[in-house]
Amino acid sequence: MTRKAGKQAAKATIHKIRPDIVKLQGWSDFYYIRPLRLLIDAGKARDFLAHDFQGMPVETIIFTHLHYDHVGHAPLFPKAALLASAESIEDFRQDPEGTMLDEVMASNPCFARLQPIGLTRLPALRHLAIIPTPGHSRGSICIRYQDILFTGDTFFRQGCYGRVDLPKSVPESMQQSIATVLSQKANLILPGHDY
Template sequence: MVQVYKIAASYNANAYLIATKRPIMVDVGMNCDLALQSIEKIIVPNALEYIVLTHCHYDHTSGAPELAEKTGARIAIHKNDAESLGDDHATVSNLFGVRSPAIKPDVILQGGEMLDLGDLELKVVHTPGHTPGSICLYASKQLFSGDTVFPNGSVGRTDLKGGDPNQLIKSIKLLTTLDVDIMYSGHGDVTSKDVNAQIRDSLRFAEQVL
């Protein structure tokens, strides 16, 4: 089992360090220094290979440029959200009363890629709906679900710029075809309690409410 660490992040968006041979961060949160302090306790920060952004939202991404600069890690994001990085409505930075930071992605993802982390291959699953370029990451029955699905049958909101309820339902349907033991979502707690059933609950909820 590959070690995954929940990294102290500001506000309430989660960030995770996957401590493989070629370690990566999944999202960063809003405070680079806070994230870096946590990372330093686990790995040599310069070893960080990628910062994979699950989507373009400010609370997940705004610490990324500084962390990339300080560690040399490359920023990866899906192409549909890469296009939105400078848009204060699409990144919801306007909700925080600030402009989006300049984020220059080094790797543009399409979905379907396998990220080589040395001792783990992580699959990129394109799951639009919360945003057009939302992705989930999947390996060894572990799912990084971003803001697509949350524990206890919750789902990401679709009323922000770029959101699409029908796409979200399709994306969650796709996630129900995976076998998941542990889910690391963009908000809330890490869960390992009958996760497949939780994702099916999310699908049912999305179909009824969205």
């Protein structure tokens, strides 16, 4: 189940969702919230290059979960706070490769900076609601910003949900997590992949 280094990157594009939110679309989708200087997830390594992020100062990255296709560009931001759920960080510290599904990414020293969201007092967090949604991974979260729900790999637009057959998945929790997502009544759902 572990991805090896050296695979080709997907064609990457940048889309403006609205004036304050940019979608960076590659193998997976991740999002930049301009007024908060915040990335939600960090995509798959090599989808984008450092110069693609010019004009997007990043102070904080929040990971919806720690799979390789959601954390890949984190090393490009050595000064950014890296945040994830306490459960994701605990799983990563016990089994880095099994959590990230990538032997190379799991060994990157930048992930020593991971901090639990609940123990962090960053200004950007005042504008967000963090919603635990275990299933795809034990530590999966969704993030609400205004009327938008960022769902990572918990929930996709066509009513699909993330795989629950991976290491650290919690299949018995997915049904409740989907109910939690649907109860949010967000005007816009922005998932981690466009399927």
